[in-house]
Amino acid sequence: MSATLAVFHAPRAIPKNQRSNVVPRRRIGSPHQAEDPRRRAKRGDPAKKRLGRPSDKSDDNGETSGRRQFLSGGLQLLILSSADDLLAAATAAYMSAPRPETVVYIGVTMDGYIARPDGSLDFLPQPEGEDDFGFGAFLNTVDAVLMGRRTFDQVAEFVVRDKVPWPYEGKRVIVVSRTMTQKDVPEPLSSKVTVTAQSPSEALKALGKTGFTRRVYVDGGMTIRSLLEEDQVDEMVLTSVPVTIGRGTSLWGFDTKDKRDYRWSVTSSEPIGRGMVKTTYKRVRKK
Missing domain, CATH: 3.40.430.10 (Dihydrofolate Reductase, subunit A)
Structure with missing residues (x-):
């Protein structure tokens, strides 16, 4: 994978000014700690798969992983951008070519x-x-x-x-x-x-x-x-x-x-x- 596309896989860092709003993690398996309701709401229906996992697949309704769509769209933009740059460079060279x-x-x-x-x-x-x-x-x-x-x-x-x-x-x-x-x-x-x-x-x-x-x-x-x-x-x-x-x-x-x-x-x-x-x-x- 190219370095340009690898940026899509980099972990997202949480800014310091937002860390106070993050609910502290509970120790897994502790019977005395109830699950925070905000975490449950954020997680949503456990039957639904979370976006962004490599195992995501299209369901019967044709829904596709948002991450995969983002990657695909990013690749298309990169290709189009490269083609535009090449065309612009070729046009500039053509127009500025010196006479013989x-x-x-x-x-x-x-x-x-x-x-x-x-x-x-x-x-x-x-x-x-x-x-x-x-x-x-x-x-x-x-x-x-x-x-x-x-x-x-x-x-x-x-x-x-x-x-x-x-x-x-x-x-x-x-x-x-x-x-x-x-x-x-x-x-x-x-x-x-x-x-x-x-x-x-x-x-x-x-x-x-x-x-x-x-x-x-x-x-x-x-x-x-x-x-x-x-x-x-x-x-x-x-x-x-x-x-x-x-x-x-x-x-x-x-x-x-x-x-x-x-x-x-x-x-x-x-x-x-x-x-x-x-x-x-x-x-x-x-x-």
Whole structure:
């Protein structure tokens, strides 16, 4: 029996201020001492069994020992209390779960664009052979990918039409969109992608609550800008491409949260061929 339930079997102590009302015990078997009437009234009908004895059993009328009912009810309360505590703890952990670390990995022209006005990326150098400019090694550092619809449509076109291998194999891929549903995902990719109508920051929070996602690769201009505005980007790997295109989609051009400066530290910078330079930035936040 647990220590919690054992308290029901502890003998009841009589407070000192009540001991004067207790009738002194008579010696058992003394023929000269009459039984006190108060004791007889308290004992009641000798034919009836006293509550609380282990030998109590239900009678024909279905009456049950009050002590046994008390024990049973106490056990139920303990079980319910434990279940409520566990649920409350799980809910608190779920709601307070931190968002995953976020990282952006993208190519940027010298004049600050990540795509042409129509979304084309034809200005980016194409990998040759097994040289992927380090993208494969980078993917090994993340658990999930978060992207917008336009970026997903481009990737899906490469995979479905051009038979390019799915680049995110083994990673959970979340597409944030208010104009796209799961039914819009091409059949070959339906099991590889999850579509959500949540905002990028809401989707990140949901990923953090699963407890299995620690680092997320964020892709797509609108998705990246949305998280940059909310100061929810922790790392940026920007590859400077030696080309100017004049017009296009920019990563920048928004007001920062609370209109304050965002400070970044440079953790590495290296040339990766064809005139490109890859620089890694870490967001500097006050603790």
